[in-house]
Amino acid sequence: PDLFQAPDYYNMDDLLSEEHKLIRQATRDWVKKEVSPIIEQYAQNAEFPKHLLQGLAELGAFGPYIPQEYGGAGLDQISYGLIMQEIERGDSGIRSTASVQSSLVMYPIWKYGSEQQRKKFLPKLSSGELIGCFGLTEPNHGSNPGGMETKFTDAGDHYLLNGAKLWISNAPFADLAVVWAKDENGRIHGLLVERYMEGFSTPETHNKWSLRASATGELIFDNVKVPKENLLPGKNGLGAPLGCLDSARYGIAWGAIGAAMDCYDTALRYAKERIQFGKPIAATQLQQKKLAEMITEITKAQLLTLRLGQLKNEDRASSSQISMAKRNNVQMASDIAREARQILGAMGITGDFSIMRHMMNLESVITYEGTHDIHLLITGADITGEQAFK
Numbered sequence: 477p478d479l480f481q482a483p484d485y486y487n488m489d490d491l492l493s494e495e496h497k498l499i500r501q502a503t504r505d506w507v508k509k510e511v512s513p514i515i516e517q518y519a520q521n522a523e524f525p526k527h528l529l530q531g532l533a534e535l536g537a538f539g540p541y542i543p544q545e546y547g548g549a550g551l552d553q554i555s556y557g558l559i560m561q562e563i564e565r566g567d568s569g570i571r572s573t574a575s576v577q578s579s580l581v582m583y584p585i586w587k588y589g590s591e592q593q594r595k596k597f598l599p600k601l602s603s604g605e606l607i608g609c610f611g612l613t614e615p616n617h618g619s620n621p622g623g624m625e626t627k628f629t630d631a632g633d634h635y636l637l638n639g640a641k642l643w644i645s646n647a648p649f650a651d652l653a654v655v656w657a658k659d660e661n662g663r664i665h666g667l668l669v670e671r672y673m674e675g676f677s678t679p680e681t682h683n684k685w686s687l688r689a690s691a692t693g694e695l696i697f698d699n700v701k702v703p704k705e706n707l708l709p710g711k712n713g714l715g716a717p718l719g720c721l722d723s724a725r726y727g728i729a730w731g732a733i734g735a736a737m738d739c740y741d742t743a744l745r746y747a748k749e750r751i752q753f754g755k756p757i758a759a760t761q762l763q764q765k766k767l768a769e770m771i772t773e774i775t776k777a778q779l780l781t782l783r784l785g786q787l788k789n790e791d792r793a794s795s796s797q798i799s800m801a802k803r804n805n806v807q808m809a810s811d812i813a814r815e816a817r818q819i820l821g822a823m824g825i826t827g828d829f830s831i832m833r834h835m836m837n838l839e840s841v842i843t844y845e846g847t848h849d850i851h852l853l854i855t856g857a858d859i860t861g862e863q864a865f866k
């Protein structure tokens with residue numbers, strides 16, 4: 477049986493509302509029932525468990541904070557965070573699907589879309605009838621998306637889109653892609669590209685050792701005719717995609733806590749049960765050091781992230797504050813996964829436990845949505861006023 481207990485060393489639950497706790501419990505129950513029992517096999521097979529999409533939609537994990545008038549769950553930012561935390565306790569790949577759908581597809585349509593685009597797409601994205609993806613990264617432009625080469629030209633009653641995106645989560649099966657491309661003046665805009673459009677293809681990326689239960693692919697645009705009404709009119713420039721990333725990075729900061737909790741909880745239980753030299757390994761100082769440092773780091777991350785959630789609810793969270801939490805929490809989870817794996821000894825390398833899968837998943841999470849280095853440079857620029865990227 478899955479005995480998972482969420483550590484709450486500083487009584488953080490006192491700071492949550494009853495609604496927050498109910499939402500967290502519902503997500504946790506769903507993850508225990510639907511994700512944990514099957515996820516290892518899907519990861520081993522490098523397959524995305526598509527049958528989970530309906531459950532994610534029913535949980536409200538597609539657009540938790542999108543207003544109800546557009547089919548979203550209308551929840552606050554802390555609820556969004558708690559949903560991401562619980563999903564990532566199961567697997568970062570499933571959380572990725574929820575992050576992309578909510579913050580990288582629904583968010584730009586909600587914030588930058590026309591009323592007609594909102595009404596047309598948001599309810600169907602919320603119900604899972606449509607699945608989206610987000611195309612920013614290109615083969616030659618990852619950390620520096622401002623250099624993108626994908627472009628569109630005005631062809632009278634439509635636009636003609638050309639270029640390619642790489643490393644796109646959900647691309648192989650997405651119905652809708654939010655694609656960032658430059659106009660004739662080099663200004664970045666968001667375009668809604670639909671699966672049926674001629675010249676649009678989405679080959680899958682294989683041979684990943686990380687996020688194996690998530691489908692990743694390319695977006696290739698070969699003279700794709702995009703109707704003019706599919707351009708997001710509300711915002712352009714690099715700040716438009718970066719605004720979506722703020723929302724997704726915030727969710728990832730919470731999600732990483734979920735992966736860390738699962739590793740810690742598994743390692744703690746194992747250490748109490750595993751007997752070597754006539755006593756539980758939990759009774760040795762070395763293993764206690766590992767476990768004590770884990771719970772300390774999880775607690776610090778929880779406090780950081782809950783405060784960030786409060787700021788976000790008040791619309792006061794800065795991009796740099798979000799970067800700090802994303803960077804700190806993903807590194808924290810990654811360190812915990814490595815230490816936890818060692819506590820399990822040889823058992824830790826098997827798929828009988830979730831730790832090694834989390835550890836490998838976190839290698840993607842520490843790279844996507846802004847690498848660990850980039851987030852440090854964002855903090856550096858914020859505190860010094862000096863941009864060190866270029």
Ligand code: TGC
Nearest residue numbers: 572575612619621622645714715718719724795844845846
């Ligand atoms: P820079 O000159 O700093 O900024 C350009 C314009 O953007 C504005 N801006 C932001 N606006 C909103 N939110 C933010 N976070 C913003 N950061 C910057 C800025 O004010 C400026 O506006 P304006 O009006 O003056 O033009 O841009 P730069 O070219 O120097 O680059 C900055 C840098 C390196 C921080 C940025 O490009 C960056 O964050 N790079 C990392 C790329 C990245 O995160 N890619 C993620 C792709 S999506 C993904 O990974 C999905 S994973 C799947 C999943 O989520 O599960």
Ligand code: FAD
Nearest residue numbers: 610611612613618619643644645840844845846847849865
């Ligand atoms: P690069 O930018 O080439 O960086 C390589 C190394 O150089 C990194 O260590 C980086 O930190 C370092 N570096 C770069 N610039 C600097 C600098 N100025 N100073 C110091 N060091 C620097 N993208 C999307 O658009 N949509 C998606 O859905 C999506 N999903 C993804 C799913 C997975 C599984 C993965 C792995 C990636 C995904 N990405 C997605 C892409 C992701 O956002 C990029 O991988 C990321 O932004 C980094 O770009 P890059 O891989 O090209 O690395």
